[in-house]
Amino acid sequence: MLNIKKIDHIAICVGGLDKSIEDYSKLLGIEATDRDTVVPQKTEACMFHCGESAIELITPTPGNVGLEKFLDKRGEALHHIAFEVDDIEGTLARLEAAGIPLIDKKPRPGLRGHRVAFLHPKAFGGVLVELVEPSH
C-alpha cells in the first residue's frame, strides 16, 4: 500500500542535541549535518547520514509535550521510522481511503525542506511511522 523507495531515516529522541551530537558522532564516526529547528513540530534535529539512510536525533523545544512525555517514560530511545515515498499526497489519500489512521492527512514542512506526514501509531502495530517526500 505504501510505495516505499527506501528507509529515509530512523529517529532517536534525546534530551539535548549538543551532548548527544558529540557522543554519537564519536561512536558512529560520522559528522552531524542538517541541524535545524523545525518550528511547527517544536523539535530541534540533526542527521547522521549512513549509506542511503540516516540516523536522526530529535529533541523537544519548549512546549512539545509529546516528546517530553516520551523522554520521561522511555528515556532516550528509538522514536520513529521514516520511509521515503515519491507522492506523499497520493500516498496519504490512498491510506485514508483504506481506513489507515493518520496523524497528518496533508503533508507538513519537515527538516531539510522535505514534506512529511505521520501515520497514527495504530496504523503500524504501535510504531510511529513518518512519510517523507524529498524536496529535491
Added chain:
Amino acid sequence: MLNIKKIDHIAICVGGLDKSIEDYSKLLGIEATDRDTVVPQKTEACMFHCGESAIELITPTPGNVGLEKFLDKRGEALHHIAFEVDDIEGTLARLEAAGIPLIDKKPRPGLRGHRVAFLHPKAFGGVLVELVEPSH
C-alpha cells in the same frame, strides 16, 4: 569508531509473526523473506527489504525473558537498529579497547547466516545497537 557501511535493518518486536507478517506486508506492500528461528537468540524473525536496508520483525520463542519483558513493558515497538560493518571482530576489539560496553565480545550466528553482535544499550544512549557482518 564504527565504520558503518549502511543501516542493515531496523527491528520491531512483535507478539507473533503470523498476524504481523500479514499486517506489515499489506501496509508496506513488500513480501516478507528470510523467516527463520534463531535458536541461540531464542527468536523467530523475518525481513522486509526496503532499498539497501530492511525492516526486521522479531518475536520471542519460549524462554526469551528479555523480549517477553520488552513486550510486556512497551508493547510492539522499535527494538534495535543494526549497522553493517565489514570487520565485526576488529570492530568489537576496537570498541572494547575504547571502553564501550558490549553484550557480545565475539560475534554469534544471526539470521541469514550473518555474524552479529550486540552493543550494550549504555553504549548508545539507551538504544540497542547490533552489528552485522554479512555472510556473502
